[in-house]
Amino acid sequence: MTRKDSLPVTDAHAVNVTGVSRIFSIKKKAAVTALESVDLTVAPGEFVSLIGPSGCGKSTLLRLIADLDQPSAGTIEVFGKTARKARIDQDYGIAFQQAGLLPWRTVRANIELPLELHKVGTAERRSRSTELLELVGLVDFGDNYPDQLSGGMQQRVAIARALAESPNLLLMDEPFGALDEMTRERMQNELIRICADTRAAVVFVTHSIPEAVFLSDRVVVMSPRPGRIRSVLPIRLGGPDDRSEHIREDTAFFDGVSAVRESLHGTPDSGNARGVDIR
Amino acid sequence: MTTGSSWWRRIGFGLLGVALLAGVWELYTFLGPAEGVVVGGVTVLPRTTDLAMPHIWVMFERLFEPVTSAAGSPPMWSAVLQASAFTLGVAGVGWLVAVVVGMLLALLMQRFRSAEQAVLPWIILSQTVPLIAIAPLVRRWGSALEIGEFSWENWMSVALIASYLAFFPISIGALRGLESPDTNHVELLHSYAAGWWRTLLRLRLPASVPYLLPALRLAAASAVIGTVVAEVSIGLRGGLGRMVVEFAAAAGGDPGKPWAPIFGAVLVGLLAAGLVSLIGLTLRRFRRAEVPA
Ligand SMILES: Nc1ncnc2c1ncn2[C@@H]1O[C@H](COP(=O)(O)OP(=O)(O)OP(=O)(O)O)[C@@H](O)[C@H]1O
Ligand SMILES: [Mg+2]
Numbered sequence: 001m002t003r004k005d006s007l008p009v010t011d012a013h014a015v016n017v018t019g020v021s022r023i024f025s026i027k028k029k030a031a032v033t034a035l036e037s038v039d040l041t042v043a044p045g046e047f048v049s050l051i052g053p054s055g056c057g058k059s060t061l062l063r064l065i066a067d068l069d070q071p072s073a074g075t076i077e078v079f080g081k082t083a084r085k086a087r088i089d090q091d092y093g094i095a096f097q098q099a100g101l102l103p104w105r106t107v108r109a110n111i112e113l114p115l116e117l118h119k120v121g122t123a124e125r126r127s128r129s130t131e132l133l134e135l136v137g138l139v140d141f142g143d144n145y146p147d148q149l150s151g152g153m154q155q156r157v158a159i160a161r162a163l164a165e166s167p168n169l170l171l172m173d174e175p176f177g178a179l180d181e182m183t184r185e186r187m188q189n190e191l192i193r194i195c196a197d198t199r200a201a202v203v204f205v206t207h208s209i210p211e212a213v214f215l216s217d218r219v220v221v222m223s224p225r226p227g228r229i230r231s232v233l234p235i236r237l238g239g240p241d242d243r244s245e246h247i248r249e250d251t252a253f254f255d256g257v258s259a260v261r262e263s264l265h266g267t268p269d270s271g272n273a274r275g276v277d278i279r
Numbered sequence: 280m281t282t283g284s285s286w287w288r289r290i291g292f293g294l295l296g297v298a299l300l301a302g303v304w305e306l307y308t309f310l311g312p313a314e315g316v317v318v319g320g321v322t323v324l325p326r327t328t329d330l331a332m333p334h335i336w337v338m339f340e341r342l343f344e345p346v347t348s349a350a351g352s353p354p355m356w357s358a359v360l361q362a363s364a365f366t367l368g369v370a371g372v373g374w375l376v377a378v379v380v381g382m383l384l385a386l387l388m389q390r391f392r393s394a395e396q397a398v399l400p401w402i403i404l405s406q407t408v409p410l411i412a413i414a415p416l417v418r419r420w421g422s423a424l425e426i427g428e429f430s431w432e433n434w435m436s437v438a439l440i441a442s443y444l445a446f447f448p449i450s451i452g453a454l455r456g457l458e459s460p461d462t463n464h465v466e467l468l469h470s471y472a473a474g475w476w477r478t479l480l481r482l483r484l485p486a487s488v489p490y491l492l493p494a495l496r497l498a499a500a501s502a503v504i505g506t507v508v509a510e511v512s513i514g515l516r517g518g519l520g521r522m523v524v525e526f527a528a529a530a531g532g533d534p535g536k537p538w539a540p541i542f543g544a545v546l547v548g549l550l551a552a553g554l555v556s557l558i559g560l561t562l563r564r565f566r567r568a569e570v571p572a
Pocket of ligand 2: 058059060173
């Protein structure tokens with residue numbers, strides 16, 4: 001984690017999204033408003049989840065932050081720079097729903113890909129990939145090819161690859177979406193540990209309420225057509241050390257889950273009177 | 280991945296196919312009517328005389344007799360091998376030129392969308408021009424070419440025509456391969472701020488291997504056919520094409536003779552395919568299928 005020291009010690013946010021809209025024009029006629037005047041800030045080291053029904057613009061927002069797409073209006077800053085500059089400076093690591101490993105590269109070579117592209121020396125590359133293989137628990141699989149790995153293992157490789165350059169920001173789009181429940185919970189525990197180790201900020205897209213609550217410092221609930229942020233719910237489940245397996249049975253956890261659920265489905269019986277109440 | 284045992288199986292099935300063909304041939308010469316089957320003045324099945332359809336053993340025996348009755352004439356097999364080697368060499372040069380040109384065209388088309396729209400129709404159109412038509416042209420242009428020490432030889436015209444036939448599958452296959460990576464991977468490389476060149480080296484070229492190998496094999500076959508046909512139409516001596524024409528004239532009194540260069544052509548085809556398969560072996564790891572999570 002050598003690069004951690006170069007963390008911008010300014011008060012810059014990890015991510016600062018202001019008034020961002022994204023309108024997709026499909027041919028000449030109908031235009032789809034995927035995002036409308038979205039504001040969001042993520043502090044350095046903070047874990048923020050985006051949750052909302054399908055098509056509400058979660059992936060779009062993530063892709064805008066990653067500079068894989070450009071906003072129709074508004075500005076996006078990553079560590080005080082433009083998204084484009086941040087991408088070129090490799091300030092973030094990204095993991096998608098599909099592991100997206102290159103099938104002709106070994107696990108180790110896949111993890112080393114970003115380092116190789118940025119001309120990191122062989123020895124340094126090797127030690128870094130060894131470190132990461134340990135981190136994701138795949139030391140014995142470094143020389144295997146992706147098709148010899150289970151889905152969960154592939155996803156762990158993808159996460160290791162996203163971490164390769166010790167980014168201060170991790171962008172993840174439903175990285176555990178394709179995994180079974182058990183693997184998923186284990187991966188969540190690992191992710192918490194990894195985040196504690198690397199102190200990276202995370203923007204995490206998910207469909208699962210418990211997952212969002214378990215992982216996050218804040219949960220951002222979005223609503224569709226047009227994609228907007230409906231509410232931002234702070235979650236207090238304690239630091240990574242307290243947030244072990246047993247927390248899933250804790251009342252604070254259940255409170256968080258029901259708060260997110262209420263916000264997602266609108267406030268069911270009491271109308272707007274009660275609102276969303278979460279400490 | 281091809282394992283050892285499945286290799287033997289494939290060779291076994293190949294031999295079985297050859298044996299079957301030989302069996303059908305012999306069976307027909309044995310059972311078929313001597314004058315063939317003629318329906319309304321049209322011959323639907325060939326005559327089965329020893330002249331029209333010599334026995335397979337006659338063809339093989341002929342390989343071990345001298346080429347002509349003249350004294351000092353070499354045995355047929357050595358003449359055929361020599362001609363085969365010549366043809367294989369020319370075809371090899373044509374194939375290499377085709378690989379270079381085909382790859383360059385594919386890269387150009389991948390890099391610039393507009394190039395694809397402008398060039399692709401011409402590439403397809405080029406294959407509708409019959410070889411026989413362009414052979415004399417190439418020869419004439421070639422003979423006009425003389426730069427210092429370098430002078431255009433007839434075999435170069437033949438190789439050029441072979442490459443004309445062979446670049447087509449390569450450019451099409453390579454283009455498909457270069458465009459095969461899904462957006463997921465392309466965006467990943469984009470997120471690493473990798474430009475076109477590095478995306479090409481790390482992603483597009485490796486991903487194109489499964490598309491390229493069949494194209495290379497097809498191109499090898501095209502190069503061999505192109506070479507033989509061009510040898511005939513340009514009148515180049517030394518190769519199988521000329522031998523086929525010369526020996527065909529002798530069929531009247533020597534039915535086994537025309538078959539010798541045909542065996543040579545089969546040999547050249549097998550060798551060419553085998554060499555390309557060797558390339559495929561060295562690129563094995565690029566042929567791993569991606570298994571989705
Ligand atoms: N490239 C595109 N072209 C046109 N419309 C798009 C494009 N990408 C996204 N959209 C539209 O934008 C909206 C938001 O899409 P987005 O993928 O961000 O949703 P999402 O919240 O990630 O959904 P899911 O949970 O299903 O992944 C959708 O209505 C979608 O149809
Ligand atoms: Mg999505």
